[in-house]
Amino acid sequence: MNPYSIADIVRLALAEDIGPGDLTTELTVPLDRQGRAVVKARCDLIVSGLEPAREVLRQMDPEVSFKPLVPDGLLIKKGAEIAELEGRAASILSAERVMLNFLMRLSGVATLTSEYVRTANNPRVTIIDTRKTTPGLRVLEKAAVRHGGGGNHRFALYDGILIKDNHIAAAGSITEAVENARRKASPVLKIEVEVDTLEQLEEALKTGAADIIMLDNMSLDMLRRAVARVEEFHKPGPRTTLLEASGGVNLDTIADIARTGVDLISVGALTHSAPSVDVGLDWS
DSSP, rough: OOHHHHHHHEEEEEEEHHOOOOOHHHHSTTTTTTTEEEEEEEOEEEEOOOHHHHHHHHHHTTTSSEEESSOOOOOOOOOOOOEEEEHHHHHHHHHHHHHHHHHHHHHHHHHHHHHHHHHHHHHEEEEEESOOTTTTTTHHHHHHHHHOOOOOOOOOTOOEEEOOHHHHHHHSSSSHHHHHHHHOOOOOOOEEEEEEEEEHHHHHHHHHHOOEEEEETTHHHHHHHHHHHHHHHTTTOOOOOOOEESSOOOOOTTTHTTTTOEEEEEHHHHHHSOOOOOEEEEOO
């Protein structure tokens, strides 16, 4: 994670919550009062968000110590301590909600990702995220997916070529879109193309330039047939075109999808539908 990105995200979050000042703390707690607090899990969760939590305290008051007691990516039980804070009490109180919001949101993404990975129960398949992230929080949410055992799809529009249905419609055909991309793009960039029928799959294969094919909203039978066709296409060598299943993926369907032979399963819900988990701060 880029530390400059984290600093910018935290700066905006603090400005949103504190603005010109924390009225309650300023009027009730002496400025020189020292304190100690512990961040605890109030449910079972996968930890994520320690870096932005640390940055919140650093920006609020660099003299407040933030000591993580567990690493990102660890499964912890309800009641486990996540971090210790010590320093100016007013600073801790003012930073509390923003710090906890990051931990709750990002640990929620990591925890849901872990559930998808566990339910898929197939080490040959990678569960990946999408660009359906909270605006401004993408770098943190994609890190949280990795903390939960998943993988990352492209980060943004600038670091990967993914030709979707509207690109195909605008370009004229799958063949034209893929060939244009291959001709103009750097040779080190992979090209992915989305298809939703077996006929489109055939066209994508015949371009010879699609490194990854996204099988969009296909039934289990279609997914199996797509995998078989791509394996046949690459004979007698190994299959070199990666296959990504997308659409209609949830905790009830992911295990069956993972058994079809695809390499990747993209799940927008990892970030757009992850519930925050319960994390609290106890004064000590």
